[in-house]
Amino acid sequence: MEGPYRSRSRDGDRPLPGRRLDPHDHDRRELSSGHTLGSHLLRALQLRRLSLARLYGSRHGACQQLHQLREGEGAPGLALHRQGAQRRRLRLESVGDIRSEGRSIQLHGTLGRPKLQRGGTTQYGRPRGGIGQQLRSGCRFSWRRRVGGDGERCEPRQIGRREEPEGNLAMISRTMVVALCALSPSAMSDDSLAVYGNTPEELRPFGRFLTAPYKQFFVEPLEFTGPGREKPEPKVETVRIGVLAPLEGSHETYIGRDMLAGVELAIDERNKSGGFRGTPFELVVRNDTGLWGASANEIVAFSYEDSVWAVIGTVDGANTHIAIRVALKTELPVMNVADTDPTLVETKIPWIFRNIADDRQMAYTIAFHLYKERSFERVAILRADNRYGRFGVGEFRGGSVRLGHPPPIEINYEVAHRNLNPEFALQIERLRRVDPDAVVLWADAEAAGHLVRRIRGAGLTMPVFACDRVLHGSFVEIAGDAAEGVVAVVPYDPSSPSRLHEGFRDSYRKLHSDEPSVHAAHSYDGTMMVLAAIDKAGLNRYRIRDALAEIDQFEGVTGKIEMDRVHSDRGRVTMATMRGGRWVYNEPKVLRAF
Known part of the structure; x- marks a missing residue:
């Protein structure tokens, strides 16, 4: 497993306190060289893709985690972290047997010497305090994987002790449970992971470190199980x-x-x-x-x-x-x-x-186009200082980091810019100082028009990639010639041949004398x-909800609407470029759209 790894808390992506584990760190080298796993276990880990384990327990109410079966430069090791001032690591010294039958895995082996870290200082000695079961360094142990009604669990069990035990005691809670993320070749396969929000493998959170997550969210059907469907339909005039x-x-x-x-x-x-x-x-x-x-x-x-x-x-x-x-x-x-x-x-x-389509899909499409297809390295973010701007660029920011190109700067502008900052002087000056390869603009149509005009007026020529809100006519009206070459991500392609869209466009033009947005x-x-x-x-809100939830695909004027398990459209997005005062769709042609 490549790259540094930080602890992950049970409630999300927030890192737990603790020093970052670096491949060049002295402790990592000692972990790799001092206590090794047998080659047969390493081979078994590779075959079963058994790359991560978690341990949940409590010691004085603290959350413990068993973090990693490392497959780095040396042999894998087990790291046990406890949230708080102390961190302990347990390492596997040897493994005598590994058995696998279906979804059940059992390991037998010997624990290596525990290493204690306290307040950033490496110490060796007896851990202070102690409750629960004690596993001595050098003792034999057994992990047997069980599948029960409350989920798939793995429990440690001390089964003996070496004649000459080394090291000191490692305090392990009786309630410790190790949850293995991947159990069998079929269960561990990346292909078995449900995809949420069209997230590509390269941008999956912790994808570099996790073969499979402990739990996936938003991939199961969202249901309403309450009453109300039996209510009779009323008689109404409208x-x-x-x-x-x-x-x-x-x-x-x-x-x-x-x-x-x-x-x-x-x-x-x-x-x-x-x-x-x-x-x-x-x-x-x-x-x-x-x-x-x-x-x-x-x-x-x-x-x-x-x-x-x-x-x-x-x-x-x-x-x-x-x-x-x-x-x-x-x-x-x-x-x-x-x-x-x-x-x-x-x-x-x-x-x-x-x-x-949501901003996640649009941000992924922009990120892959900029970094993979255009080979840009330094892309700045310019966004509205409100929820739309913050959440709109959130996935682009995270995707940029995962692709190895963190944005050099993220600049905000005031939503009330007319009264507070009509010239956008501070934003333009910051862009000038950073001089990025490109700018991602997440703004409303009017503000985006003013910003693009100010950017070009200041002599800045970097490409501008914008959100779908710039597709409104007010953007072109305000930006004028400065809008030439601006690229926008589009939730659908109105230029694709569609009898439904042509009929809708003709009807809309007759009523409003304008193109539909x-x-x-x-x-x-x-x-x-x-x-x-x-x-x-019929006229029953509960049954109407059910009928909407049953829609997997819907053919509309925007093309095929593909609803996911949480009832959001995941149809592929595209891009458009401003050429001669009008949007040219599918330009540039993106190799990967989400």
């Missing part, structure tokens, strides 16, 4: 659908208005074809002001005052997170068509659905998905 969008008083009104235009077009077409069993659909529109918590009040009003059957919206990530938590309580289906926050569907709320098209599709669910389920 079938109400809610729309929650920033229509005024927000920097995202340009998105909200396009959303509403797409929803209205879908409702009009369905009413012309007979509505729901002869009953017309009716829109109930509410404004998302962007104020903290305001969206919660709107969802309550939709649920009880307006009696809508589903909601289309909204845009702002923070407000959407609040809205879906209220929807969970009021049990109201929500179809999101514009919020690309990667964490939106990671709330495990079974009432939220999203039919647009990305958000108008996804709003149209999202509304059609909700209406199709109502046709199938």
Whole structure:
């Protein structure tokens, strides 16, 4: 296993306290040369891909972890870390036997001398304190893997002692449980790992160190197991659908208005074809002001005052997170068509659905294009100082690090830039000092237009790669000639031949005398998905939710919508380049899109 490795806590990617293990570190060399595993065990580890083990136990309430069966320059070793001031390592001196039968693995061997680290100083001696079972250095031991109803577990057991034991005591809790991440060749195969969010193997968190994770999240179907499906359908004069969008008083009104235009077009077409069993659909529109918590009040009003059957919206990530938590309580289906926050569907709320690719997929596509296809090394980040900017570039930042090219700088700009910083002088000066190979821009259309114009006006010529929000007409209008050559990631390709998209584009042009935007098209599709669910389920929110959850693929004006296990669209994204005042799609052609 290559590269340094840091401890991983049980609750996520946050490293535990402790010194970083470096391949050139003296302790690592001693670990490799002083106590070795037999070649037969090393071969067995390679064959079974048995590369990582974890140990969970408690000593005075502290979390312990058994970290690694190393396959480095020397022989593998076992490292036992305890969160706190002390760290202990146990090393396997020899192994007498290894047996494997199906998914059961049993090891017999001898423990090497424990090494104690305290306060950064290496010490040898008897560990202070002591509770639980004691395994002497040099004692024989057995690890037998068991498969039980509560999961797959492995337990250590002392079975004897050498005639001349060496070293000192290693204190191991009685409750210690070793959970092996990979058990058999089939279970350990990377091919068996479920893929979430189109994450490539190169960007999988801890992919360089873990053959397989201890647990995978967001890869199992998200279900609602509560009651309500038995409720009878009421008699109504109209079938109400809610729309929650920033229509005024927000920097995202340009998105909200396009959303509403797409929803209205879908409702009009369905009413012309007979509505729901002869009953017309009716829109109930509410404004998302962007104020903290305001969206919660709107969802309550939709649920009880307006009696809508589903909601289309909204845009702002923070407000959407609040809205879906209220929807969970009021049990109201929500179809999101514009919020690309990667964490939106990671709330495990079974009432939220999203039919647009998220920032994770777009960030991965940009990262691979910049580093793998264009061979850039120093890519700066310029983003909005809000949730959209922070979470939008989060996956790009992490992906850049995993690909070996951490961004040299991440620059923020104020959302209220008109009043606070209309010239973007500080941002431009920082870019000039860093002089990156390229810039990744995550901003709203208007701000992106001003930023690109200022960047080119300052004589900076590095390529600019932007998020999907720059595809709005206001970006080109503000940036002018400076927009030439800007590359944007696109959730779908509107230039692909599609009879559905051509009909939608013609209808939209007649109504608005303009080309439909990305958000108008996804709003149209999202509304059609909700209406199709109502046709199938009838007027019952619980059955409507179930019908939406059953959609694996949906053919819409944005192409084939492919929903994953947490009900988010994972259709492949593409790129577009500004040429002569218009966007040219599929340019550049990306070799890997996510």
